[in-house]
Amino acid sequence: MTLTLPPDLDRFVRDQVTGGHFPNADDVIEAALRLLQTRRDELRDLIAVGIEQARKGQTTPFSPVATLAQVRAARAQSGGG
DSSP states (O other): OOOOOOHHHHHHHHHHHHTTSSSSHHHHHHHHHHHHHHHHHHHHHHHHHHHHHHHTTOOOOOOHHHHHHHHHHHHHHHTOO
């Protein structure tokens, strides 16, 4: 398999290798894909929990205004803007 990465990601991979974090580029890409796979699996698990809660009637009404306020508060707290 041959990969072509955008310049910023190519630089990141090279920096990981030259910084001694990984022995080679293949290991950097493998670690990144494993992380992506793990996050995908975690998201699937969370979705399954939500679906099960909905089946059991364990839901609350959705308020877009309240949700947006929570997102903004979390971003402000984390320094994310």
